[in-house]
Amino acid sequence: MDLELLSRIQFAFTVAFHYIYPPLSIGLGVVLVGFEGLYLKTKNPQYAQLARFWIKIFALIFGIGVATGIVMEFEFGTNWATYSRFVGDIFGSALAAEGIFAFALESGFLGVLLFGWNKVSPTMHFISALLVTLGSMFSAVWIVVANSWQQTPAGYHLVGHDLAVRAEITDFWAMVFNPSSVDRLLHVWVGAFLAGSFLVLSVHAYYIYKNKYVEISKKAFKVALAVATVSALLQLLLGHHSAKGVAVNQPAKLAAFEGHYDSLAAADMYLVGYVNNKTEQVSGIKIPGGLSFLVDGNFSSPIKGLRYFKPEDRPTAVNFVFQTYHFMVAIGLLLIALTLYASYLLWRKKLFQQKWLMLVFAFAVLLPELANQLGWYSAEVGRQPWVVYGLLRTSDALSKAVKQNEVLFSLILFTVLYVLLFTLFIYMLNKKIKHGLDDFAIVADENPTTKRDNPIMHS
Template identity: 70%
Template sequence: YVGDIFGSALAAEGIFAFAVESGFLGILLFGWNRVGPKVHFFATLMVFLGSMFSAVWIVVANSWQQTPAGYHIVGHGMEVRAEITDFWAMVFNPSSVDRLTHTWLGAFLAGSFLVLSVNAYYIRKNKYLEIAKPTFKIALTVALISSLCQLISGHSSADGVAKNQPAKLAAMEGHYDTSAAADMYLFGWVDNKKQTTTGLAIPGGLSFLVHQDFKAPITGLNAFKPEDRPSQVNAVFQFYHIMITIGMILIGLTVYASWLWWKGKLFEKKWLMMIFVWSVLLPQIGNQVGWFTAEMGRQPWVVYGLLRTSDGLSKNVKAEQVMFSLILFTLVYTTLLILFLYLLNKKIKHGPVDYNTKDPIDESSKRDNPILEHDGQH
């Protein structure tokens, strides 16, 4: 049904982004002492740009599912399918810019908090300080800017959801009344059977965020037929609120650490470094629950308003076969995750290596910063 749309966006990803990414990844990983530092840095930048570009196409395809545009429907019965009529309207569909910005920032947060975590670990252990402290500061700058921008971007996404997918917005805040002012919960619980939401809320908060008026009505779930709205309201509510809570913690943490930096006391608090070591988990969880919010909130549609999830099933594929491939995927990815964590942990424990000799850095000598050494600054 949507092969024509997905096909073009994913083909663009394969041709433009994967090629750039994979080519330069080879130089990034295996080129340390085969190419000069400038070429190596260029390769690093290209991997970064390639993965940003890769995100464009996959997020465009997903956004088209959420807010379809630039297409018409052709064919009848089993042959029916969506065909692109305007490529750029498809690319810039109503939610793609917001979603792409939000996804990119989520990735910057994941990356910068990984760097913060590794270097906080070294700082706590009093190791490789000449590299760890400046790297921590660079990562903190990226993390601070990204976490503040993520709040602005999230607000803009929520505005878009209010316009384009009102049933999703209502589920995100557990708002049932057909047309009444809506609260903004800090945390809570939704009982979908009783249609009640309990918790700590700012009265009229959602109305204010969307319409800048605490009393403005917001369309609630009961304005939609039961078959046209998400059924897992509490799950959407919880995932959404976990994401926001994480967003706020990241802001608090980076603002506080930046203030300490300004005061010249950033590395004095061991407990703060410990929090940074574990903080690597937060953006990872934030990204997962963000996608759960977006995708579960989109139900019952595969393509919003066009194709129901129940109609997206292939009659030829049996439930057991779907289950089998899901189990297989889970096993393969769990194995890869364990391997990744094992290797990452080994690399972190091993510490940085000398740029020229590939030997572990000898901390007792002065040659503990390969980059400075290469530039002849030692």
């Protein structure tokens, strides 16, 4: 493998591993706010018990997410020095804003969330849960803004010459609200809501299936199902709107999504298929003119195909982008079907009698995570050969001093380290789930409106 491909694989691996955790923490935070809000409203101690249990899992996810995210910042300097110089002014602003406005808020009130059960009122604890969740969502804002600027640069000018050229902000808010940032942020947020809510659904479906903590798990399942159902339906609309933005701002990427090669012609939409990039042919099941209809509302509207662009400006791994995009869409539709069916059964008061469905939900936690990963791969590989769209090619963004064997060696080390971290995470998560909710119940003589015990003291 050449240096560029190795460096891309290394960065993709570290980002993909890190991206397991932030969506979980964002989505789980939303469900936690629901539990705490319902406890304030109903005074039902079971909602406080659920909040205590899930806060411990939130802290575990948050900790590993922070640890795995640090590595990427070092990779910018070691493997992508030219890129770092080019985008330093842009990324510096966005990442500084994340630290000031998001991470400080999230980590600060996480302390109150974890250790404040005996120290603050239930109302203040609810506010802390809300602020921690908002902090995690604000963190996503600045990361997505930085990444979206790579996709659709705005609010900048170029200074310097040759290897010293770099982008410099001329309009901060134009940079923040670049043409793709809002669409992509909403898409990321809702994907995170799905990831977190399906984690809660999975655990409590497992408890119901095993006939453990049945009554309290039914309450948790209903809250998480409401979040998941709304999010699944909303994601369909947001995904469609985001794809229309890609059609305007990155037409070569959209062409790769559907394997559309004709220079300027009506574009089909494939349900399943395979792209042969050498022959520039796609085989599979398609809806003739389907992509044209989704983009423009007309089955015969012309869409720019890959042949419209110079060969050096086209995505190269077209089949990879095609498959990841279509699997992402398929999972999204499956999540809609699953949540709507469960909601229908809940309305009919038959949901929790369906043990087979509880088993399905126990494993369905993998689906939103997989969809989030596939969506990221589609967006990033589909942007190639540009690391900053239209401005800086990936091949030109590499560090000049790094050697292939150095990248390969560090990739192997990262793989070993991350496998160990993931194993530890699964072990700790499984331990907390198997341990159950008993230690988090409010004792009979405790006044739940004035006193809470500290869940950190429990084993």
